[in-house]
Amino acid sequence: MKNESGIPDLTRIVGRIEDLPTLPRTFLRITELVNNPRSSAKDLAKVVTDDQVLTVRLLRLVNSSFYGFPQKISTVTSAIVLLGFDAMRNLLLTTSIFDLFSNRNRKGRLRLEKLWDHSLGCAVGAKVIGNYLRYDKIEELFVSGLLHDIGKIVEMLFLPKDFTKVTSMVESRDILMVTAENYILGYTHADIGKFLAEKWNLPPKLESVIANHHQPGLSERFLQETAIVHLADILCRALNMGSGGDRKIPPLDREAWEILELELSTIGPILEEMESEFEDVRQFVRHSP
Amino acid sequence: MISVGINRLKSGMVLAKPVHSLHGVLLLDKGDELTEKNIWMLKSWGVSQIWLEGGHEEKKDLQPENKIKPSIREELREKFSGVLEDHVMAEIMRAAGEQLEKRLLKNEK
Numbered sequence A: 001m002k003n004e005s006g007i008p009d010l011t012r013i014v015g016r017i018e019d020l021p022t023l024p025r026t027f028l029r030i031t032e033l034v035n036n037p038r039s040s041a042k043d044l045a046k047v048v049t050d051d052q053v054l055t056v057r058l059l060r061l062v063n064s065s066f067y068g069f070p071q072k073i074s075t076v077t078s079a080i081v082l083l084g085f086d087a088m089r090n091l092l093l094t095t096s097i098f099d100l101f102s103n104r105n106r107k108g109r110l111r112l113e114k115l116w117d118h119s120l121g122c123a124v125g126a127k128v129i130g131n132y133l134r135y136d137k138i139e140e141l142f143v144s145g146l147l148h149d150i151g152k153i154v155e156m157l158f159l160p161k162d163f164t165k166v167t168s169m170v171e172s173r174d175i176l177m178v179t180a181e182n183y184i185l186g187y188t189h190a191d192i193g194k195f196l197a198e199k200w201n202l203p204p205k206l207e208s209v210i211a212n213h214h215q216p217g218l219s220e221r222f223l224q225e226t227a228i229v230h231l232a233d234i235l236c237r238a239l240n241m242g243s244g245g246d247r248k249i250p251p252l253d254r255e256a257w258e259i260l261e262l263e264l265s266t267i268g269p270i271l272e273e274m275e276s277e278f279e280d281v282r283q284f285v286r287h288s289p
Numbered sequence B: 001m002i003s004v005g006i007n008r009l010k011s012g013m014v015l016a017k018p019v020h021s022l023h024g025v026l027l028l029d030k031g032d033e034l035t036e037k038n039i040w041m042l043k044s045w046g047v048s049q050i051w052l053e054g055g056h057e058e059k060k061d062l063q064p065e066n067k068i069k070p071s072i073r074e075e076l077r078e079k080f081s082g083v084l085e086d087h088v089m090a091e092i093m094r095a096a097g098e099q100l101e102k103r104l105l106k107n108e109k
Ligand SMILES: [Fe+2]
Pocket: A148, A149, A178, A189, A213, A214
């Protein structure tokens, strides 16, 4: 239920999802290093190379078509220098979260995979839109897209009864999941995602995008980033990339569209670019060790 | 017709579609003009997004998909039903149709 200020009473939810996973130690150590202006690529490399899986992932990522660096990069230090600290942290965040939420229960595996594909489609969309707008932190947009529906994943894995009620209403009435959540639970996956982002101390920008991607007009800060993910969510659904758990397309928020200042004629090329990048990125994420 | 978030509503705006509560109660009808009072009422009912008149409706080449496979066209129509009055959404549907058609041809090869 919502209280007077319209903010859902999350304490009830919190009680039930207290056993939510925590982020791995390495992530916390790397966040510390990234936030410390005095740390060097060498310091960071030391933490990364302590973790074999992470080392392999990092090198695969910098050598993938996602970055398209011309020459082969073979050391962790040069990878970090090329990617930058923030990108490094984002990579780690992404892979940690995939690990935490992957394949926990067999029954829902297909649904979970479709949801990740939806998230990946949205991430690719946010990246492509960001390129069009010459946004300078494409990395952040990618992660925002990837995590925008993290609340749905939490709902599915940690609130399975609620999730079942919601999905059966989505199916019987052919409505958006966010509408059914509001109706049945009084809060949405965006609220759950916001809670999780707080609990994990994710960057404020990321938290804001997760919290407001269905109503970008509500964001007080980071309106542009939220608008980008809002549009990317619509575009990846239009292209049938994965499934957000429902079959309808959400309406485009007027304010979000206006703030982006995109020409109507860019929609076609943006979709084309998304289509050509999606499979590549998907292969990379899927086959990460 | 455009979709607008509740916080940006101002009195004098005109509704392009009826507004229902989550429980299906009709709150305001198509053509109704917003007042401070009924904006407040919409908020208290938890309405978050509504359709307003406006947004230049460019009807030109928004009926695109004649060359597109009927199965793709049908699926798109269904998915986009209810949001197509916004010309941006219509363009998204048109352009997505093109991509989906290309994907299909590619996979057939
Ligand atoms: Fe969502």
